[in-house]
Amino acid sequence: MADRPRRVLVARMDSMGDVLMAGPAIRAVAARPDTEVWLLAGPRGEAAARLLPGVAQVRVIGTPWITAVDRPVDRLLVDEVEALVTECDPDEVIVLTAFHQSPLPIALLLKLAGVQRITGASVQASAGLLDIRLLPGDDFPEDIPEPERNLRIVAAAGYTLPDGDDGALAVIAIDDPPAVLASLPPRYLVVHPGAQVPAREYPAQQHAAAVEQLTALGHPVVVTGGRHERDLTALVAGTTGIDLGGRLDLRGMVAVIGGARVMVVGNTGPAHLAAAVGVPIVGLFSAVVPAVRWAPYGVPTVLLGDQHAACRGTRAQLCPVPGHPCLTGVPPEAVVAAAQRLLAETA
Structure with missing residues (x-):
């Protein structure tokens, strides 16, 4: 027409x-x-x-x-x-x-x-x-x-970015943030422990230890996850983190992640949501897919996980290597150190 x-x-x-x-x-x-x-x-x-x-x-x-x-x-x-x-x-x-x-x-x-x-x-x-x-x-x-x-x-097909567009990920501004956002403490970090498939998940107990250590250092930690992940987020938040598992839709996630100083997350959709709102990322990245292709894009990032593990490039949903070593080998102290490094670099 x-x-x-x-x-x-x-x-x-x-x-x-x-x-x-x-x-x-x-x-x-x-x-x-x-x-x-x-x-x-x-x-x-x-x-x-x-x-x-x-x-x-x-x-x-x-x-x-x-x-x-x-x-x-x-x-x-x-x-x-x-x-x-x-x-x-x-x-x-x-x-x-x-x-x-x-x-x-x-x-x-x-x-x-x-x-x-x-x-x-x-x-x-x-x-x-x-x-x-x-x-x-x-x-x-x-x-x-x-x-x-x-x-x-x-x-x-003949389409290129216009002048002034740096090619970063982006989302539209959220004009109706969730009410819970107003109750969060200032200068918080976000930890998102879940992933779409088990082969990309950092162990829950190690996540929980990292949250406990971060809060002990004076960093408030918000733990996010879907409705089906409420047991996981409760375990990871423990007694010191703020558990928002199952309480946010995707727009709410944008608002909460956008207010974070750093996000700790695996190779899963919310990592790219954090990149889209410009939040530095500690990426607990399983080797089952290549980090060069799917690591968080365009924001300060520290990748943790053995990218040369035996599961490398398998695209497995369940880790094919006993013990899931590419991620279980990352101690909670390394997660905390990476978050501290990003906080110092982006202060």
């Missing part, structure tokens, strides 16, 4: 952290004059998608080849994609994927729905599916941070 702006549908269909790391690329697309960005997310990434600057509309479709969703690949899924294309009527689609994902399944459904121009990165042959195809390893190196990978993909 001539009376509406150009419309670009960007697909990033996995989890919270992945969507947040797509933010700079989405801003690059949205920066082009007379361009409107719709974001196609998966169920796990929807809340994060609604926090990204530059997104006009968010639509959600669960695809079992990207994240585990309780649905088959059937005619209903084909119809959902077709309905989205009919509603959005995109001038083009850009599919953002991690190195272990393929853009081709969703590109096929989009082509069947009538999309004429699709950009993506694929090591697989993609004639007829991707109109602009980047070849990972040739068109860009594999071992680069995920936000930079996403920027390379949208650049191939």
Whole structure:
């Protein structure tokens, strides 16, 4: 339609952290004059998608080849994609994927729905599916941070960040912070002990010891987690930390993390939320995925964990090495020392 702006549908269909790391690329697309960005997310990434600057509309479709969703690949899924294309009527689609994902399944459904121009990165042959195809390893190196990978993909479609945009992660300002924020002590730290899969979790008892040591040094500690993690956050907070487990939605997490001096967190979505609000991070980073790709981006960070452990690069959900040594080998004292170092460097 001539009376509406150009419309670009960007697909990033996995989890919270992945969507947040797509933010700079989405801003690059949205920066082009007379361009409107719709974001196609998966169920796990929807809340994060609604926090990204530059997104006009968010639509959600669960695809079992990207994240585990309780649905088959059937005619209903084909119809959902077709309905989205009919509603959005995109001038083009850009599919953002991690190195272990393929853009081709969703590109096929989009082509069947009538999309004429699709950009993506694929090591697989993609004639007829991707109109602009980047070849990972040739068109860009594999071992680069995920936000930079996403920027390379949208650049191939002709979109770059405008002058003055440093490419950092970002979220929109929260104008309705949770009431609990007003009751928190000044100059607090945040500890987020949970992770999406066990292979990325630092042991709860070691987390609890770090919280006890930090509070003994005079640093108030707020412990965050989802509703399903209340037992974990209670254990980690102990008698000295402030347990907010299950009390915050994602917008509340933005507000609470944004007020922290430092965050202690594993390789999980809230780490990228902290990066998006500019908070220094102690990253308890399991070696199951490469830190060079998924470590917190653009903020002062101290990474802890053996990045050369035997589990390196396995993408395992359960640690394949007895004892989970890449993280259990990090003593609570090292966590405390890293937090102290970041506090001194960013004071």
